[in-house]
Amino acid sequence: SSSSSPSSSSSKFSLPKMRKEVVVGLEIHLQLTRLKAKLFSPARNFGEVHTVHAFDRAEPGTLPSPVNERAVACAVKLGVALNAKCERVSEFDRKHYFYGDLPHGYQITQHRKPILTGGRINDGVRVERVQLEMDTGKTSTSTVSSDDGGTQTTKKTVTNVDLSRAGSTLLEIVTRPDIRSEEQAVETVSDVIQMARYLEISDANMEDGSIRVDVNVSVRNGRKNEGESFDDDDNDDFRNVNADSSERTEIKNLNSLRSIRNAIKYEKERHGRYLDGIAGAEKVERETRSWDEKLNRTIVLRSKESLLDYRFMKEPDVLPIVLTDEEIERAKNSVGEMPKVAFERLKNLGISEEHAKFLSLHPSSVKYFDDIVSLCLDASMFSSSLSNEDAKSIANFVCVEIVGALREAGVSTKGKPPFQGIESKTNLHPERVRDVLKSLKVDKTISGRMAKDVLKVLARNDTRSINEIIEQDLGGSLISSQENGDGAQNEAATDKDSQSLDAMCQSVVEDLVDEREAMRKNPKVFGAFVGEVMKRTRGRADPKQVSATLRKLLDEY
Numbered sequence: 001s002s003s004s005s006p007s008s009s010s011s012k013f014s015l016p017k018m019r020k021e022v023v024v025g026l027e028i029h030l031q032l033t034r035l036k037a038k039l040f041s042p043a044r045n046f047g048e049v050h051t052v053h054a055f056d057r058a059e060p061g062t063l064p065s066p067v068n069e070r071a072v073a074c075a076v077k078l079g080v081a082l083n084a085k086c087e088r089v090s091e092f093d094r095k096h097y098f099y100g101d102l103p104h105g106y107q108i109t110q111h112r113k114p115i116l117t118g119g120r121i122n123d124g125v126r127v128e129r130v131q132l133e134m135d136t137g138k139t140s141t142s143t144v145s146s147d148d149g150g151t152q153t154t155k156k157t158v159t160n161v162d163l164s165r166a167g168s169t170l171l172e173i174v175t176r177p178d179i180r181s182e183e184q185a186v187e188t189v190s191d192v193i194q195m196a197r198y199l200e201i202s203d204a205n206m207e208d209g210s211i212r213v214d215v216n217v218s219v220r221n222g223r224k225n226e227g228e229s230f231d232d233d234d235n236d237d238f239r240n241v242n243a244d245s246s247e248r249t250e251i252k253n254l255n256s257l258r259s260i261r262n263a264i265k266y267e268k269e270r271h272g273r274y275l276d277g278i279a280g281a282e283k284v285e286r287e288t289r290s291w292d293e294k295l296n297r298t299i300v301l302r303s304k305e306s307l308l309d310y311r312f313m314k315e316p317d318v319l320p321i322v323l324t325d326e327e328i329e330r331a332k333n334s335v336g337e338m339p340k341v342a343f344e345r346l347k348n349l350g351i352s353e354e355h356a357k358f359l360s361l362h363p364s365s366v367k368y369f370d371d372i373v374s375l376c377l378d379a380s381m382f383s384s385s386l387s388n389e390d391a392k393s394i395a396n397f398v399c400v401e402i403v404g405a406l407r408e409a410g411v412s413t414k415g416k417p418p419f420q421g422i423e424s425k426t427n428l429h430p431e432r433v434r435d436v437l438k439s440l441k442v443d444k445t446i447s448g449r450m451a452k453d454v455l456k457v458l459a460r461n462d463t464r465s466i467n468e469i470i471e472q473d474l475g476g477s478l479i480s481s482q483e484n485g486d487g488a489q490n491e492a493a494t495d496k497d498s499q500s501l502d503a504m505c506q507s508v509v510e511d512l513v514d515e516r517e518a519m520r521k522n523p524k525v526f527g528a529f530v531g532e533v534m535k536r537t538r539g540r541a542d543p544k545q546v547s548a549t550l551r552k553l554l555d556e557y
Contacts, residue, residue, distance in 0.1 A: 040064035056167035084119025101137035109133035219271035350388025409459035
């Protein structure tokens with residue numbers, strides 16, 4: 001018989017492969033840490049000394065001060081950077097809910113008429129709105145032991161409320177649900193962090209809580225072939241829930257990029273299992289959840305039945321914000337170079353993509369590099385103008401050698417901009433770095449290895465001159481030969497240096513008898529001769545000159 005097998009029949013008539021796509025929107029809460037006062041009170045905003053005004057504590061009879069004008073200016077600057085529409089008139093509302101860290105019983109925010117609408121964070125993510133709002137306090141829990149006077153000791157959980165940040169200014173950036181992966185979400189938040197730092201409106205440190213993120217996640221099915229994209233117009237927001245998509249889940253208060261990545265990945269898999277109808281899969285409902293770092297999963301905070309009704313109402317005690325053309329124009333003029341522009345400029349100088357990305361992560365890093373380059377140009381250290389090789393060399397010196405010296409000296413750079421406040425922590429300010437580079441590249445009084453040693457000393461905040469460090473810590477300047485490695489005459493070399501280096505090389509060649517014999521069979525043994533000379537000179541010899549001298553001597557054997 002010629003009947004087809006089940007396997008061949010199924011392969012011939014198989015349905016298109018079902019794929020899933022995650023749909024993510026972000027609510028990014030950015031604290032304006034550069035402000036001296038809070039949004040509606042004169043209390044100190046941030047720093048070592050925190051103050052809490054009577055209004056921030058919701059004392060009876062207290063009223064908000066007029067809105068902080070600097071906060072409005074910061075919001076407009078962000079609007080310019082996002083290419084958003086700065087609304088000429090925006091208003092405040094009361095968002096009612098009850099929690100221990102919200103003394104008023106409501107939050108002053110901009111629900112109906114936000115200060116900014118539209119715009120983009122990057123090419124793939126649109127902004128829906130940006131609103132000014134008043135921050136809450138901070139709630140934490142701790143376990144305390146109590147003694148009843150006898151032999152029994154009981155433990156209980158105590159909730160603590162810190163109102164230091166209550167009333168501080170937040171900018172809430174609400175994106176459209178354009179994000180399609182956890183990596184894109186992390187990239188988007190990173191872009192906002194960079195933007196805030198370049199605009200100098202916030203430190204944007206997730207570790208300190210000055211930027212916090214809520215994530216909205218849904219997953220949708222589609223009978224699409226591999227390589228075929230979903231039509232974004234089919235499901236442009238979270239309202240289009242049907243049999244092929246899951247209910248939206250909100251994950252609150254994520255305070256690290258790792259948490260954002262892991263929470264979205266977990267929810268994507270949880271929603272996917274439910275849509276596939278896998279036995280035992282957790283039902284996906286409209287709910288608010290939090291991320292548990294220890295359990296590596298999300299946990300329910302509020303279900304659909306207990307979702308809050310915020311009962312928004314117009315704030316009666318705060319006047320609307322009215323923006324003028326002059327204020328918007330002033331904000332436009334105050335916005336300088338932004339991260340992506342800085343990255344491209346650095347790359348165009350000839351710097352590697354890796355180093356350009358590292359430097360453009362924070363404005364202080366770009367400024368540090370630019371200041372060093374400017375000082376080198378002023379000192380006429382380059383033949384005419386800055387060449388690609390010069391820029392690449394300085395970038396490598398900054399990104400590799402100086403960062404390495406900072407780490408070795410115990411100056412913490414992990415998770416922080418490495419060059420922010422470097423002048424107060426070390427003696428590696430741009431002028432000193434220029435002097436080290438001049439000694440290395442122009443005067444040729446030190447080698448690359450010696451330059452590293454000088455940087456390590458400066459990283460420990462040593463105030464001596466470069467020459468004093470060379471003489472006292474390194475045993476003197478570079479020992480040079482009369483000939484450079486390329487055979488040209490070295491004008492910086494003294495007769496004493498030349499005789500000393502030649503004699504040192506001669507001595508090494510004579511002493512390493514076994515290596516001389518081994519080199520006849522294995523040319524790589526030559527490195528042992530160079531290493532021995534560098535060891536005896538304590539790194540004060542130029543490896544290129546040492547190599548040239550050694551080869552000349554070994555050829556005579």
